[in-house]
Amino acid sequence: xxxxxNYFRKHHIFFFLPLLALxxxxxxxxxxxxxxxxxxxxxxxxxxxDLRRGRTNIAERKVMAREGLTYKQMRNxxxxxxxxxxxxxxxxKYVFVFGGLCFxxxxxxxxxxxxxxxxxxxxxxxxxSFGNMFALIGICYLAGFVIADAMHLIIWAINEKKFAxxxxxxx
Numbered sequence: 784x785x786x787x788x789n790y791f792r793k794h795h796i797f798f799f800l801p802l803l804a805l806x807x808x809x810x811x812x813x814x815x816x817x818x819x820x821x822x823x824x825x826x827x828x829x830x831x832x833d834l835r836r837g838r839t840n841i842a843e844r845k846v847m848a849r850e851g852l853t854y855k856q857m858r859n860x861x862x863x864x865x866x867x868x869x870x871x872x873x874x875x876k877y878v879f880v881f882g883g884l885c886f887x888x889x890x891x892x893x894x895x896x897x898x899x900x901x902x903x904x905x906x907x908x909x910x911x912s913f914g915n916m917f918a919l920i921g922i923c924y925l926a927g928f929v930i931a932d933a934m935h936l937i938i939w940a941i942n943e944k945k946f947a948x949x950x951x952x953x954x
Contacts, residue, residue: 802821863949894927
């Protein structure tokens, strides 16, 4: 449970964007202040996360002062440690699970909101048949999955190069 909470704290923006998109879709129909409430929740949680990061940064600065490291050296050391753990998961799981399934799910809501807002006739397409709604959701999720996979594949390649460069210079 603690790992899930830490993952949520670290990547909270990816969870809040779909909630915000959903609130934007529901708000006109429900005639509530759902968007404002969602913004308040996002702001409050982000403030909490930033407050904790601030305390962590102060602790890191104290460690850096004791060890005589610069900020860049400490950041590179943390990157090598974190990416070393992440890369043990493997490229397939990183790209498809973290990228396509998790991040792609968030992009699905974003693409759906964009489609309903900017594509002419999308709302009537959904209203025409119940199956059309699932078709739109499937298309949006597929687009989000593909784009998120491509992004995470690029991120993997960039981080691998950075990891190789930093781990050889560290020794």
